[in-house]
Amino acid sequence: AQSVAQPEDQVNVAEGNPLTVKCTYSVSGNPYLFWYVQYPNRGLQFLLKYITGDNLVKGSYGFEAEFNKSQTSFHLKKPSALVSDSALYFCAVRGTGFQKLVFGTGTRLLVSP
Amino acid sequence: ETGVTQTPRHLVMGMTNKKSLKCEQHLGHNAMYWYKQSAKKPLELMFVYNFKEQTENNSVPSRFSPECPNSSHLFLHLHTLQPEDSALYLCASSQVEQGESRYTFGSGTRLTVV
Numbered sequence: 001a002q003s004v005a006q007p008e009d010q011v012n013v014a015e016g017n018p019l020t021v022k023c024t025y026s027v028s029g030n031p032y033l034f035w036y037v038q039y040p041n042r043g044l045q046f047l048l049k050y051i052t053g054d055n056l057v058k059g060s061y062g063f064e065a066e067f068n069k070s071q072t073s074f075h076l077k078k079p080s081a082l083v084s085d086s087a088l089y090f091c092a093v094r095g096t097g098f099q100k101l102v103f104g105t106g107t108r109l110l111v112s113p
Numbered sequence: 114e115t116g117v118t119q120t121p122r123h124l125v126m127g128m129t130n131k132k133s134l135k136c137e138q139h140l141g142h143n144a145m146y147w148y149k150q151s152a153k154k155p156l157e158l159m160f161v162y163n164f165k166e167q168t169e170n171n172s173v174p175s176r177f178s179p180e181c182p183n184s185s186h187l188f189l190h191l192h193t194l195q196p197e198d199s200a201l202y203l204c205a206s207s208q209v210e211q212g213e214s215r216y217t218f219g220s221g222t223r224l225t226v227v
Contacts, residue, residue, distance in 0.1 A: 034215060034216075036218075041201070041220075041221070041223060042220050042221065043115070043117075043119075043203050043205075043218035043219050043220045043221050044203070044205075044216075044218040045115070045218070046215050046216075046217070049215055090156065092216075100146075100158065100161060100169065101207075101216055103155065103156045104155075105155040105156075106155070106156070
């Protein structure tokens with residue numbers, strides 16, 4: 001069965017600094033990996049996904065994520081954080097074939113001015 | 114707009130009421146999902162509909178009853194709820210054949226049971 005771990009409940013970073021939100025996964029076969037963001041009282045919005053190819057995936061709002069097969073990780077990154085990036089971030093994974101998307105517990109990102 | 118619309122956005126109901134949540138997707142997807150999001154808890158998958166057939170029910174109490182009349186519409190019928198059922202209920206859709214297909218979420222219904 002697939003699973004996702006987001007080890008940090010909250011990440012604090014100052015505006016302008018780089019940010020990293022961690023995610024590790026477990027899945028049989030090749031993984032499909034996703035990051036979603038949730039603003040207060042809203043649904044989850046798609047940020048980016050890794051299917052195959054280049055290990056560095058670029059997504060919306062300047063975010064990117066690096067797929068590392070040996071470490072089974074898919075950390076979310078941004079070179080320079082904005083206060084408006086403050087939100088709840090979810091990592092998700094599914095395997096090949098029809099398997100449901102499994103979400104992590106979420107990491108709250110707080111960017112201070 | 115994401116292409117997945119949920120109504121109502123907010124709902125307050127008493128424990129003896131009966132209400133329904135509605136979800137509609139305009140993306141041509143053939144799988145739809147109900148999730149429950151409670152404060153400080155992981156996202157909980159409640160029901161999965163694949164080609165209008167329910168394929169998953171994750172031990173959800175019978176006071177929650179889903180209905181999927183066609184691949185574009187999904188309902189969640191609620192009756193005799195408990196205060197602990199207060200949460201954000203999210204609907205999502207995807208394309209089943211495409212494993213890389215992302216889920217598209219609605220904005221959710223914020224449910225308060227009093």
